[in-house]
Amino acid sequence: MSQLFDLELGTLPEILDALSQFAVKAGHEIMAQRAGGVAVERKADASPVTAADKAAEDIILDGLSTQFPTIPVLAEEAASSGLIPDLGSIFFLVDPMDGTKEFISDSGEFTVNIALVENTQSILGVVYAPALGKLYRGAIGVGAEKIIVTPHGCLEEPVSIAARVPDQAHITAIASRSHRSAATDSFLDEIGAAEVVSAGSSLKFCLLAEGLADIYPRFGRTMEWDTGAGQAVLEAAGGKVVEHPGGNHLRYGKEARAYDNPHFIAYGRRNPSAA
DSSP, X not given: OOHHIIIIIOOHHHHHHHHHHHHHHHHHHXXXXXXXXXXXXXXXXXXXXXXXXXXXHHHHHHXXXXXXXXXXXXXXXXXXXXXXXXXXXXXXXXXXXXXXXXXXXXXXXXEEEEEXXXXXEEEEEEEEETTTTEEEEEETTTEEEEEEBOTTSOBOOOEEEOOOOOOTTSOEEEEESSOOOHHHHHHHHHHTOSEEEEEOTTHHHHHHHTTSOSEEEEOSOOBHHHHHHHHHHHHHTTOEEEETTTOOBOOSOOGGGTTBOOOEEEESSOOTTOO
């Protein structure tokens, strides 16, 4: 961990605590907006957006600018409007609501996501599922944990989580509920997945981090804010996210790609003999 965190931002656990509070506050607003009915708009790329996305992002950005005023933020809704700051080597990633389709369809599998990137690596992340009352968080070198959040927004005692070593005779895979593709199905057949669990949003990373599954292939377009927090939680729990094909570590700050990701595979505790 660089001295920057001790001198300017605080320790990684302190940053996790702050981001957790921002996420819970944003999640409370999302649930309030949901209770009042969901009005859907379409962004330039035709993806859905709601007033809840925008309100949650405002809450998170306000918290970040107050507590960490010198650190730039790449946030989904701001970026969609063309507001992308000069990021440098250290920045926050914000997806105020990953899984907007799940939110619209009345599923509980949508999440609030905040990550901290240093030198192209997502080193710290918070993933909060307000409808499920579950918050996952982790930092590289510190570990990962799951926290139950009460309906009043109080955080219960954290429980440490860790990715599991796969049983090669019974590999459990996770696939996107909304974006599953033929390429994904072909890959799952190739590795001989014994069980395939469908899940929405960045919760897929968290299920791997919690040791409930072994592999998550994603062969469709994602953006950095979609994956940064989940990747940090998973890798803090002992997992890994790599580009596919190639196997390079999934990195951040890819301005030349307009901050989208290549295809990737997320693993629990990866077996070197696995595909």
